[in-house]
Amino acid sequence: MQIVVNGKTLELAEGTTCGEVLKEALSKKQFKNVVVARCEQTLLDLSASLPTGCSELFGVRADSEEGLAVIRHSTSHLMAEAVKKLFPEAKVTIGPSIKDGFYYDFDYERPFTPEDLQAIEAEMLSSVGADKPFIRSEMNIKELVSLFEAQGESYKTEIMQDLGGENFSLYTHGEFTDLCRGPHVERTGKLGAFKLLSVAGAYWRGDEKKKQLQRIYGTAWDSPKALKKYLDRLEEAKKRDHRKLGTQLDIFSTHEEIGGGMILWHPKGALIRAILEDFEKKEHLKRGYDLVQGPLILKRELWEKSGHYDNYRENMYFTEIDEAAYGIKPMNCLSHMLIYKSKIRSYRDLPMRMFEHGIVHRHEKSGVLHGLMRVRSFTQDDAHLICRPDQLQAEIITLIGFVRDIMKLFDFDYVLELSTRPEKSIGSDEDWERATNSLRGALDNLGLDYRVNEGDGAFYGPKIDVHLVDALERGWQCGTIQCDFTLPERFDLVYVGEDGKQHRPVMIHRTILGSIERFLGILIEHYAGAFPAWLAPVQARILTVTDEQKEYAEQVKQRLEASGLRVEADLRNEKLGYKVREAQVEKIPYMLIIGDKEKEAGSVNMRIRQGEDPGLMTVEAAAELINAAVRKPFLDGGMSYSFSTI
């Protein structure tokens, strides 16, 4: 038989293994880097014989995404072997590869300790040293069930039953055998660049009603160098953790006596928020939105009518006023709908776009709270668009463009996800189809990449979510665009059509930043605390060399402020080096140094937070240079913005 590898055509005997083929076709160096083979979309063990009908074979490199996944999966087997050896009563369940590593869930009587992890790691390394081969075999379900039951491995039976089918593959290395689809590296000696990271509880099958298992997380790479690089990256990410920088830069704090998930914004943090919110309000006004505002608490009957009382009660806080029950809002839509309903609306009034920085309270479970990223009281940049059905798609296209402009301003990487109808949902097929097509059509129309999450929509309609990535490469949902057929129905929203009859409008819930809290958390990490000039709470600080320049420094400060900048003057009796260091640690974008020289020349000496120092210049030149930096991101994004109110 013939096969093409790397552009070379080889003539082969039947039963040749993939490894043998690749060894023949590739250079020694190339082959050393190969972990498994690939024929079309199928990954194959190197020890597997070449499948019939395979016309072209590829070697999968250890440092490729697919190769790393194989290494990680094999390392999880290695770990399971070590755990079974050290803790024979532990039952194995599943152990997949994940981003940057792998985990394996065990059913064991007690949690593993850090000392256990060390012992497991040592045992794994000894297995690597023994260089045991991974051997694939197949058995039918009956044999397998009795095999695993004899070992007390009850979870494997459940897995096979869920998967369905008659025959399953197994992988054995040394004493350890696991049900597994594969493929794996050839030998344990190919592994070794790994580290066990943490232990955590995890529910069997991700179901909180089922038993909690002990999960061990680890990371694994193709080389010690790559492992070190990853561990260094984790260190770096810790440095820009928004919780750490938030304290360091005096942006926000939390207090045990206030309660979990509640943020106190300090002067600098509150100023950043104000700048951000001001920008957003103006941007919305420019794009045809109306600003509206509603109260924080609304009567309980309203929440009953909307369905929130039935579907969202566990997440809500309630209170009582004059013996009437009130609910603290977890969402802003109700006020907006009542504004719509406050008078008769014509088709000419649509679309109506209502925007509010709405403060909402949600009773999130205590275990999920996380710095600014997950809190119980937060501000949404929330809008509700009410439009005619025929306007839906155009509105969505404009909306996605809006999202794109804003993300560009912050220079953010983001992922768009389209979520479709879930099993538990309401509304007609026709409504769902029209709305889903509008969302999909808008994405396609703009030529954007997106992922589809089948069945992950809200119960009232499909949605597009925007996910941002933080310093630790965790994804966070921020913006969301959700279609809703329920609320217009429940609240009987109507408009008078051209025909003089009443029609039902369509409603879109949407946010762009999502929550101001979360977005700022992500921004702090994104910029490592060094906010761009337009957002920096202090844009420039004047540093005097001695007391002699105090008066002149005050004059310079006034002139810069007159040009619209946020300026501080550090007139303290401290050495210049000390003042520079402080300003640098606070990540102030521009430092203006003033000594006798500058005072006499009527100039300033500019130092910038990173990069080359512009040096000596007139006060006016400094003001213009900083103002240009403030405007630049907007011009780059094709926007304009005036800071008149800040």
Added chain:
RNA sequence: GCCCACGUAGCUCAGCAGGUAGAGCACAUCCUUGGUAAGGAUGAGGUCACCGGUUCAAGUCCGGUCGUGGGCUCCA
């Protein structure tokens, strides 16, 4: 909510076989007037998260509560 770990001065952290607390930075006062990442001296700061228990004695052991962190489930 569940599993595990943690909670000592504003911040970062020491402390121990159970015998009533320590450093650096920050802060205050004084000396110093010094050109681009920390000048010096002195001082003030803690009912060791909170509540209860064991003990002659608890920051140190045990239980509970609150909070924080890593995960699970959920989510902006």
